[in-house]
Amino acid sequence: TQLLEQSPQFLxxxxxxxxxxxxxxxxxxxxxxxxxxxxxxxPVLLVTVVTGGEVKKLKRLTFQFGDARKDxxxxxxxxxxxxxxLYLCASRGGSSNTGKLIFGQGTTLQVKP
Amino acid sequence: xxxxTQTPSHQVxxxxxxxxxxxxxxxxxxxxxWYRQILGQKVEFLVSFYNNExxxxxxxxxxxxxxxxxxxxxFTLKIRxxxxxxxxxxFCASSVIRASNQPQHFGDGTRLSIx
Numbered sequence: 001t002q003l004l005e006q007s008p009q010f011l012x013x014x015x016x017x018x019x020x021x022x023x024x025x026x027x028x029x030x031x032x033x034x035x036x037x038x039x040x041x042x043p044v045l046l047v048t049v050v051t052g053g054e055v056k057k058l059k060r061l062t063f064q065f066g067d068a069r070k071d072x073x074x075x076x077x078x079x080x081x082x083x084x085x086l087y088l089c090a091s092r093g094g095s096s097n098t099g100k101l102i103f104g105q106g107t108t109l110q111v112k113p
Numbered sequence: 114x115x116x117x118t119q120t121p122s123h124q125v126x127x128x129x130x131x132x133x134x135x136x137x138x139x140x141x142x143x144x145x146x147w148y149r150q151i152l153g154q155k156v157e158f159l160v161s162f163y164n165n166e167x168x169x170x171x172x173x174x175x176x177x178x179x180x181x182x183x184x185x186x187x188f189t190l191k192i193r194x195x196x197x198x199x200x201x202x203x204f205c206a207s208s209v210i211r212a213s214n215q216p217q218h219f220g221d222g223t224r225l226s227i228x
Contacts, residue, residue, distance in 0.1 A: 100161050
């Protein structure tokens, strides 16, 4: 079973700072999704990356997929308090073709005003 | 925007009792999932469901668990005899197709507390 390791687990920063969150696996991802989860809510999809080396931007968020498709990063520029939440990476489960997602343990981000 | 809805938002049950968690997936979606998240731990896959049958289930999804789509809209997760360790957030998700680049849409979850 593919395991996803996220780092750091916790991050507390001041408003306006930049940050990067990482997601790594020992095996190749077919694709990788990044979700954001706020307290009391379900995960909400931010982006899907599919191609090695791919970079996608969503306002102040930049997502990168490693060339070998075994790692991904999420970079936030000039973080805002509204960015506070749990950031999860997830991939389709190995050889499974049923669509199940395997999640990393998440990075809890706190942005202080 | 259509969304996945789950009820109840919080369920408190005595150990050994049966619980049914309910989900209404997005109407044109064909693939349905249940996940759980124990407090402080990662989101874990329980089961996937397509064409009125289970496609895949995890080791967690033992004989105490069952899923059903009793009508055209609801998708339920039943735990027959709850245990303390079943306490968790349970999330329902659905997708149009199962392709790896397609999103799964999650509900806001049911918090299950077993006493």
